[in-house]
C-alpha cells in the first residue's frame with residue numbers, strides 16, 4: 680500500500696481521538712515527502728542529529744517532535760524549532776531546556792517521560808521521581824519551558840493484557856498529576872502513548888497522542 684493510503688487509513692482509525700505523530704526515524708526523505716504531499720505536518724524523530732538534518736532539508740511548516748532520549752548537551756541544536764519534546768526524564772534536562780528556550784526567546788513544550796515497561800533499558804521517571812521533580816522549587820522557578828503532559832512506552836511484548844495494564848498505569852499517572860499539580864492549567868493535556876502495534880489500544884486507554892512509525896510505511 681502507498682504511504683498516503685496508509686496515512687489515510689490510520690487517521691481514519693484514530694478518528695480525531697488523538698494526534699498522530701508520524702515517526703519518520705530511519706526513513707528516507709522521499710518517504711517523508713510523500714507524507715508531506717499527502718498534507719501531513721506532525722513528524723517525530725528519536726535522534727537529535729536526524730531531527731536537525733531533516734528540519735534543515737524539509738519544508739519549514741513541519742512540526743517536529745523529539746521522541747527519543749535527549750542528552751543535555753544536545754538541547755541547543757533543537758531548541759530553536761522543536762515543537763514538543765516527549766522525553767524529559769530529569770530536572771537537569773528540564774533546566775537545560777529552559778535555559779536554551781530563554782536564549783531562543785521561546786517557551787519549549789515538553790512531556791515528562793515515565794518508565795512503566797519491564798525492560799530496564801527504557802528511559803523515564805518513576806512515580807516518586809516525578810513527584811519530587813514537580814514539587815521542587817527548582818522546577819517551579821523555571822520559565823521558558825512548559826510541561827504539557829506525559830509520555831510512556833509499553834513493554835515490547837505480544838501480551839496485550841500487559842500492554843493494556845501499562846497504558847492504564849500511564850493514564851492514572853496523568854490523571855493524578857493533572858489533579859495534584861496542574862489543576863488550573865488547561866495546557867497540561869497530552870498523554871503520549873501508543874505505537875504501530877498498539878495505538879488503538881492506547882487510545883482506548885486515554886492516549887491523546889500516538890507515535891506511529893512502521894505502520895505508516897508498510898508496503
Ligand SMILES: *Cc1c(COP(=O)(O)O)cnc(C)c1O
Pocket residue numbers: 702704725746747832874875876890891892893894
Ligand atoms: C520508533 C519509535 C516509535 C514508533 O515505533 P513504531 O513501532 O515504528 O510505530 C514511537 N516512539 C518512540 C519513542 C520510538 O523510538
